[in-house]
Amino acid sequence: MDNTIKKVGKGLLWGLGGTAAALLTSIAGWIVYSKKYINHHQGITGALDADLFEVTTQNAGRLGYYADLSGKGTPLVLLHSINAAPSALEMKPIFDHYRGKRPIYALDLPGFGFSDRSDRLYSARLYQDAIVEFIREVVGKSADVVALSLSCEFAALAAVYSPEWIRSLVMISPTGFKQPRTDKISQRARQHGAQSQVYAGLAVPLWNRPFYDLVSSRPSIQHFLNLSFEGYVPPSFVDYAYVTAHQLGAQYAPTYFLSGKLFTPAVRETVYKVLEQPVLVIYDQDPYTNFEMLPGMLQEKENWRAERIPPTRGLPHWEQPEKTFSALEAFWKEL
Structure with missing residues (x-):
């Protein structure tokens, strides 16, 4: 019996050792493939059919942006989301609809x-x-801002600390309304700085870019966009996401995002509740967050309102553009 147990144990160890060796070989092979055969200098053109400009600022550095100033009225500033491969293309339906009607800008956020x-x-x-x-x-001058997903948190921070520059804020599928986790695991993770540990692990130069190449591969991009669209994903959306993710330095900002370091803790209590500007939330379903705590905010804050636009999964301005534009017009009309 003892000999049988020893033989079984040795067999398991050999099996585990073989699996580990195969895994390490695959990882090493992907690292080599990423560095030698993936083109990280893809030819990139503008995400929008509009004039592209740049400005260098003191804190944020060089900022690229699109603009159409042929319209009149309060300026409109559009902010794309933060994910593995975002771009101003995410805001294209709104940009195209309002160009010529009012001054409009679409900003490339730092790192993208x-x-x-x-x-x-x-x-x-x-x-x-x-x-x-x-x-x-x-x-x-003071502008109306429309932000998508995590960028809603950044826009809210800007509106709280520099209110003179933001007249109103529209949040499309914002983060920050999920019921906070109170289990012991999440508490321990926060206590031990899990986000910093994850970042340190992802940012190792040897595999930082290869890992990002996996996340930003065409199949991966297609998969995540499929989750964000109720219906058909425009091929141009996938194509541009792939190209913009395969540029020099494209991995740096997403690494901070993937490690969770760009989210503001308790943003609902510390930032959203402090907003004094008029706020409109446009939402429905979202594969990456939920809006459990939004009703409470609407009850507590008179300057907040919300419009649910089904059936959508985070990009209502793409799948239900007319309903989205109607919600925007009704909101801005009351300012």
Whole structure:
């Protein structure tokens, strides 16, 4: 019996050892493939059919942006989301609808598009500064801001700390309304700085870019966009996401995002509740967050309102554009 147990144990060890060896070989092979055969200098063109400009700011550095100033009225500033491969293309339906009707801008946030993608600290404060500096130095007057997903948190921070530059805020599928976790595991993770540990693990130069190449591969991009669309995903959306993710330095900002370091803790209580500007939330279903705590905010804050636009999964302006535009018009009409 003892000999049988020993033989079984040895067999298991050999099996586990073989599996580990195969896994390590696959990882090493992907690292080599990423560095030698994946083109990280894809030819990139503008995400929008509009004039592309850039400005260099004190805190955020170089910022790329699109603009159409042929319209009149209060300027409109559009902010794309933060994910593995975002771009101003995410805001295209709104940009195209309002160009010529009012001055409109679409900003490439730091680390993305034609903005500075250098290896530096990316944080909520950096994005807050970028938004304020952009509106102050380029737009030059108080603007209506429309932000998508996590960028809603950055726009809210900018509106709280520099209220003179933001007249109103529209949040499309915002983060920050999920019921906070109170289990012991999440508490322990926060106590031990899990986000910093995850970032340190992902940011190791040997595999940082190869890991990002996996996350930003065409199949991966297609998969995540399938989750965000109720219906058909435009091929151009996938194509541009792939191209913008395969630029020099494209991995740096997403690494901070993937490690969770760009989210503001308790943003609902510390930022959203402090907002004094009129706020409109446009939402429905979202595969990456939920809006459990939104009704409470609407009850507590008179300057907040919300419009649910089904059936959508985070991009209502793409799948239900007319309903989205109607909600925007009704909101701005009351300002």
